[in-house]
Structures are given as structure tokens and as C-alpha cells.
Amino acid sequence: MHPNAATLAVFLALFGLVSVLGFAGERWRRGDLSLLHEWALAGRRFGTFVSWFLIGGDLYTAYTFIAVPALVYGQGPLGFFALPYTALVYPLVFVFGPRLWTVARRRGYITYADFIRERYDSRSLELAVAATGILATMPYIALQLVGMQVVIASLGFPTTGPLRDLPIVVAFAILAAYTYRGGLRAPALVAIVKDVLIYATVIAATIVIPAHLGGWGRVFAAAGQALAKRPHPIGLVLAPGDFTAYATLALGSALALFMYPHSLTGLLGASGTGVIRRNMVLLPAYSLLLALIAAFGYLALAAGLSPANPNAVVPQLLATEFTPWFTGVGFAAIVIGALVPAAIMSIAAANLWTRTIYREYLRPGCTPAQECAQAKLASLVVKLGALLFVIGLPTEYAINFQLFAGGWILQTLPAIVGGLYTRWFHRRALFAGWLVGMAAATYMPAVTGFRAVYPLHIGVHVVPGFAALYAFVLNLAVAAALTPVCDRTGARRGTDRTTPADYEEEPAGAAPVPAASGAGA
């Protein structure tokens, strides 16, 4: 794509602005940044407003903005499963989120693994949850880089030669530096700019582009015609053969989203359960935005675009339909949209490493300051790893790896959400269920050529469904079946270090209980 000076100038100006903001983050709502809960969770101090920007900026990643329209462009109505997915996730978290926040605050948890360690007294289950979290986060960060690469290529930077990776390395180095210094405060501040830019871009695109194309009705009609002309024609309405795939993709994705470490980090930054409840009411605003972004896939079809790489659908659409300076705004929105989740993901993965591996195995009895220093360092290592992943391996690897990761992370749900409500499950049964779930979530995409949807044979029927959800059902069945077996054989259940009172919210108006400085403190 030809470079445009106005586009590039606006893009660089906005990128410069968020870099300054990122570094200003460490001075915002000052706290002792040598303590992990201050660095990683901004002292659990964010109110409704900031949490809304932070969690929204955290969950709706640049890859979403790139991949969802690309999927719609490629597969039509099936790609719209993102709508029920993001409509159903918030009612779910509305139920368990406040309980999770309460116990995390009371016991000083920063990661899910912290909770598992105390609840089940099981090192193996804790390690399983931590390893799954880190493993699922790494390719997710890499995908943010993939999203950035697509935009950077559209800006006219060289895509071949020795300087090919320079822009992305520079952008990531700046991100790494301000995340290292400011922790969660940095992406929280940047998230506000991100969201303003994203909303501006999407609302403008939703009004301006269909107007060029004769209105939304024409857009859908034209997209329908384009889909019907494909070698494998696709209808404009979901086909009956795709019903089970659609519903299971939506449900499985909704269940999995808040099992990601970075989702938890965003949630635990909140200052109270009321903040979480209000956010679960208000966050669907982002889902409406995502629905419009999904429809960009149809705008591209109606506009007759045919990008070589489907991931370039959105950048190409913005570049052809907007004036150059506003294209710069849109491109900046996507790239900044990648920085916020990448920062939070690296913090979350660093927390898992520090709390579960470093503090438990490498340096037992480390001081809070040593713990925090280790997490800061780990956040750099995680980002470097993701960068090498994207530079050194074909993009397909990151995308496929992420597909597996989405299935893996869901396998931690029985131990985590189950554990919030009951200690009925035996820790060994949960571990066995996790193991089986992980194996199934790996096997199914592997034998179908990296597809999320697996054709399950039940008798003579074939039920296509989201592999992650199938694996999850298997996981749950194993955990439930083995629990009575473990109990009967007399396997010890371990000591639960939480008490029922730890899960109960404080009465309104009561002074908040001081947070423990660390789990087990």
C-alpha cells in the first residue's frame, strides 16, 4: 500500500501521545510501586469509570479488531458468533466476579494460581493452572503483534529487508519500558485514549462507509451476493448445519474469556464489588462496538475489496474509505488497541511466574520487594518472548497456537469457578480432569488441520462444535466421576486455607478489611 504523509503524521502523533501517557502512568494515583499488588493491580483502586476503560481495553484486543472482520469477510454469518459470545460473558461474570474479587482481596491473591494453592492445597493443580495461563497468554501477546504488523505494513513501512521488524521492535520496546515502570497504571491510562480512538473510528466508519455504499441495507444485500458467488456459496443467514458450531463457539468463548490471566488482572484492579457489578452492566457497550466491527467484514465485501491477506480487510477498508488523516486515527486506534492488552497480558503472565514458580520454588521466603522486582523483570522477558515468536516464526504459528490456547485456558474453569462455590471436587480429580481436557483440546484441532470446530460423531449423527467446549465437558465429567473414587480410596483432600467468611462481601458502609500483603501472610 502506498504511504501517505498525513496518515503517517497523525499516526505518529497519536503514538507519541500514548507513549508520554504510558510513562506518566507511574505517577498516577501514586502507590509504592515496589509492592506487587501496587505494580500489578494498581493497588486495587480503580473505580467504575477507569475500570470500564481498563477492562474494555483489555478484553477487546487489536487482534479482535483485525480477526473478527476477517472471519466475517471469509465465512459470513458464522463469524458473527462474536455477538452472542460477548453478550453472554458479562451476565456470567456478574455472578462469580464479585465473589472472586472478594476472596482475592481478603487473601491477597493476584493470580488464579494463588487461589488454587490455598483452596486445594495442591502444588500440582496450582502449577497446572499457572502453566496453562502462561502458555495461553504468550501466543495471545504474539497475536497483538500480528495485529500491529498488519497496520504497520499498511502505513507503508518496508515489509521486507533488514528494517522489516524495526517499527514493531521500537513500539514494543517503548511499551515494555513504561509497563516495567508503571505496571497496570500505564495501560489503564493508555486505555482511555485507546477507547476514545476506537469509538471515534468505529462510529465514523459505521456512518460514513455505508453512506458511500448506499446504506446498510445495500451493504448486506451486496455482501450476500458476494458470499453466494464463492466457490463454496455461503448464505447471508446462518445455515442449519452451522447451528451447533455457532452456539458452542459462543458459549465456549464466553466461558473461557475470564479464565485468561489478563482478564483477571483487569478485574482485580477494581476497587470493590460494586465496581465489578456496574462494569458488567456497562461493558456490553463494547460488545455493540464489536458487533459493528464484525460488520466491517460485510462493508469490505460490499466495497469489493479483495485483500491478499484477509487480516488486512480492516486497514484496507479504512485506507480506501477515509480521508488520509482519519485513516491515521483509525490505524493508531488499532495499534494502541494492541498495546493495552499486550501490557496487561505481560503483567498477568509475569505475576503467574513470580507467584507460582519464583516465590514457591526458586526463592521461597523472598521479600515483597524482591517479588515485585522479579515480576517487573518477568514482564520484560514475556514481551521479548512474544516478539521473538512473531519475528522468528511464520504468522500462522501464532494464530494456530492461539487456537490451541483458547481451548487450553477453558480447562482451568472447573477448578477455578467450581472452587469459588464448592470444595466438593477432589483436587486429584480436578487435576485428572484438567489433564484429559488439555489432551482433548490439543487433539481435536490437531487432527482437523487447525480448526476450532470439531465434528463430533455421536452414533450416526455428526455434531460440529467448538473443540474447546467438548474438551471442557469431558474435563468436567472426569472430575465429577473421579471425585467419589478419590474419596473412597482415601486420597487426602488437603487443607483449605480459605474460610467461608473470606467469600462474603462486607456490609455496606463498613470499613474495608485491610488487604493481606500476600497470600498466606
Place this chain on the structure above:
Amino acid sequence: MLRRPHARHWYWLLLLPYAALLWPPLYARHDPTIAGIPFFYWYQFVWIALSGLMTGCVAWLMRNPEER
């Protein structure tokens, strides 16, 4: 904030969006359209808003007695 324990039954309301969205035969149809947009699309779009609204209702129904 301590919620009244019996208020938890309002949580069942949150299953409504699940029922409305997890059964595609319910909405996988072209008509009626709104401004040329097929039912399949606008139905789900409206349900995103309704799901938020429903969560808001549950939050309001479960609020503390002393907050009234």
C-alpha cells in the same frame, strides 16, 4: 456490600439472554428486516443491549435494602 441472601434468586433472570442466543434456530432467518438488515443480525445486536439491560435490572433488584 452485603446482599440479601434470598435476593440471589434474581440471578435466574440472567439465563434469559442465554436462552435467547444459544438456540440459533430461533433467529437464523432473513425476515423481518429492519432497514434492509436481516433479522439474524439485528436480533443479536438488540440482544447485546438487552443482556446489559437485564444485568442492570438484576443489579437493581438485588441492591441493598439500605440503599433504597
